[in-house]
Amino acid sequence: MPQGTSIELQQSIRIIPARQVICREHDLHDVVPVICEGWAASVITLSDGRRQILSILLPGDLVSTALLFDDRADCLVEAITDVRYGTFKRTELKASLFRHPDLFAKFSKAWIEEKVQADQLIVDLGRATAEERIAGLIVDLKDRLARRGMVQSGTMEMDFPLRQHHIADATGLTPVHVKVLSDFRRSGVFKIRDRSLTILDPFKFRSIALTR
Amino acid sequence: MPQGTSIELQQSIRIIPARQVICREHDLHDVVPVICEGWAASVITLSDGRRQILSILLPGDLVSTALLFDDRADCLVEAITDVRYGTFKRTELKASLFRHPDLFAKFSKAWIEEKVQADQLIVDLGRATAEERIAGLIVDLKDRLARRGMVQSGTMEMDFPLRQHHIADATGLTPVHVKVLSDFRRSGVFKIRDRSLTILDPFKFRSIALTR
DNA sequence: CGATCTCTTGACGAAAGTCAAACTCAGTGG
DNA sequence: CCACTGAGTTTGACTTTCGTCAAGAGATCG
Numbered sequence: 001m002p003q004g005t006s007i008e009l010q011q012s013i014r015i016i017p018a019r020q021v022i023c024r025e026h027d028l029h030d031v032v033p034v035i036c037e038g039w040a041a042s043v044i045t046l047s048d049g050r051r052q053i054l055s056i057l058l059p060g061d062l063v064s065t066a067l068l069f070d071d072r073a074d075c076l077v078e079a080i081t082d083v084r085y086g087t088f089k090r091t092e093l094k095a096s097l098f099r100h101p102d103l104f105a106k107f108s109k110a111w112i113e114e115k116v117q118a119d120q121l122i123v124d125l126g127r128a129t130a131e132e133r134i135a136g137l138i139v140d141l142k143d144r145l146a147r148r149g150m151v152q153s154g155t156m157e158m159d160f161p162l163r164q165h166h167i168a169d170a171t172g173l174t175p176v177h178v179k180v181l182s183d184f185r186r187s188g189v190f191k192i193r194d195r196s197l198t199i200l201d202p203f204k205f206r207s208i209a210l211t212r
Numbered sequence: 213m214p215q216g217t218s219i220e221l222q223q224s225i226r227i228i229p230a231r232q233v234i235c236r237e238h239d240l241h242d243v244v245p246v247i248c249e250g251w252a253a254s255v256i257t258l259s260d261g262r263r264q265i266l267s268i269l270l271p272g273d274l275v276s277t278a279l280l281f282d283d284r285a286d287c288l289v290e291a292i293t294d295v296r297y298g299t300f301k302r303t304e305l306k307a308s309l310f311r312h313p314d315l316f317a318k319f320s321k322a323w324i325e326e327k328v329q330a331d332q333l334i335v336d337l338g339r340a341t342a343e344e345r346i347a348g349l350i351v352d353l354k355d356r357l358a359r360r361g362m363v364q365s366g367t368m369e370m371d372f373p374l375r376q377h378h379i380a381d382a383t384g385l386t387p388v389h390v391k392v393l394s395d396f397r398r399s400g401v402f403k404i405r406d407r408s409l410t411i412l413d414p415f416k417f418r419s420i421a422l423t424r
Numbered sequence: 425c426g427a428t429c430t431c432t433t434g435a436c437g438a439a440a441g442t443c444a445a446a447c448t449c450a451g452t453g454g
Numbered sequence: 455c456c457a458c459t460g461a462g463t464t465t466g467a468c469t470t471t472c473g474t475c476a477a478g479a480g481a482t483c484g
Contacts, residue, residue, distance in 0.1 A: 044331065044334075044335050044424065045424075046335070046339065046422065046423070046424060047423055047424070050339045051339075052334060052335045052338040052339050054331055054334055064327075065327075066323070066324045066327050066328075069320040069321075069323070069324060070324050074327075074328060074331065075331065098310070108280075108281040109281075111278070111281070111323070112278045112281060112282050114327070115276075115277075115278050115286075115326070115327070115330070116286060118327070118330040118331070118334065119256065119266055119286065119287065119330070121334055122256075122264060122266055122330065122333055122334055122337060123256050123258070123264045125334060125337035125338045125384065126264040126337045126383075126384030127258065127262040127263075127264050127384060129471080130471075130472070163429090163430070163431090164430075164431065165430090171338075172337065172338030172339060173472080173473090174472075174473055174474080175430095175431090176431095176432090176433095176472095176473075176474080176475090177471090177472055177473065178431095179432075179433080181431095182431095182432075182433095210258065211258070211259055212256065212257075212258060212259070341439080341440095342439075342440070375461090375462065375463095376462075376463070377462085385440075385441090386440075386441055386442080387462090387463090388440095388441075388442080388443090388463095388464090388465095389439090389440055389441065390463095391464075391465080394463095394464075394465090
């Protein structure tokens with residue numbers, strides 16, 4: 001969200017290798033992390049090992065807008081790829097929010113965006129079939145990457161570092177049941193190779209995903 | 213959230229009978245509604261008729277914190293019972309948010325609460341069984357009602373105006389499959405009668421709901 | 425090179441959905 | 455007072471979707 005947030009804010013940069021934890025559930029933090037490079041995921045882990053990904057974080061994403069007003073993280077944040085992220089001091093960020101109305105506007109937009117994403121996921125998990133969920137996840141990622149200029153406009157190709165267990169955890173399915181993926185590939189909707197996804201039939205693809 | 217929000221804010225009171233719409237998806241509003249009395253639900257409707265309840269609104273609830281910064285409602289709000297609600301002018305409310313730090317604090321707390329609720333629902337829909345979802349819904353309602361002093365402390369009895377289709381829409385199940393309810397009643401965990409629910413075995417009940 | 429991830433497939437079972445019928449319970453109007 | 459209606463609930467038989475388990479085949483990485 002904070003492209004062009006060139007205000008006087010200090011931020012320190014950190015790097016985390018793939019699969020490592022960026023912040024833990026119930027940890028206390030005086031900083032707010034923002035992803036600069038790589039993919040991450042916020043995930044809830046249940047006592048019996050079941051996992052649910054709440055959101056996949058892409059470059060430019062604030063880990064959670066709630067962290068601006070609460071120092072207790074409410075979920076685990078894991079790096080999917082190697083991740084470079086910056087951290088803003090909460091007190092400073094909060095203070096400058098009041099001093100800079102345009103920053104505040106950007107922030108409230110990020111928050112609404114976050115809520116819309118969450119609501120969409122609720123509908124997907126509550127009412128969509130396995131096909132619809134997976135198509136929905138990929139359409140969503142494609143749109144968000146496109147907004148960042150991270151989809152090759154000609155070939156519709158993009159980075160796609162997700163493992164099947166990521167897809168399963170994000171869609172509420174099991175890794176094995178992601179055999180729907182194979183069906184998609186066989187029917188020529190998209191292809192995945194070398195951690196990279198190409199959409200072959202954008203129209204058909206979007207028609208599978210859930211429409212409101 | 214706004215108990216004790218005794219600032220100079222104007223609010224007009226409206227009344228809506230059960231089953232009527234309080235605000236429609238994509239409607240534009242210059243006011244922010246707050247439930248004063250009765251139960252309501254924010255719900256997403258898909259083109260083919262599938263429905264998903266995003267949240268059940270109880271007395272004292274802001275319909276959505278996002279409405280403070282966006283005039284476009286992102287979901288339908290329906291009255292479950294007869295509902296009395298107040299409406300604040302957005303511009304006024306927003307302005308006084310900056311003038312009154314304690315109101316801002318209350319508001320950011322409401323927002324975090326809203327996000328925690330949404331995340332919990334995501335986990336329930338993504339990873340919980342039918343039993344766990346229904347128990348989770350009821351435990352959640354019980355806790356929220358208790359915080360409002362709306363549960364009889366001795367008998368653990370509370371208003372419960374939800375129809376089975378509400379429960380189904382809230383848990384991502386079908387009305388018929390809510391036969392799990394019958395199982396619960398048979399096994400003596402709670403009873404429902406005359407739009408009123410009594411928890412008979414609180415401990416067992418909470419142990420069924422999903423624990424993080 | 426093992427050792428660990430990762431993906432794929434298939435057989436089987438469990439959970440949840442669909443369809444249909446009967447029953448309850450308020451209204452409602454003759 | 456009594457059919458008539460319509461929404462809501464309950465039940466059972468049957469189908470579909472998805473999960474579980476297990477095995478094997480590539481990857482990938484020290």
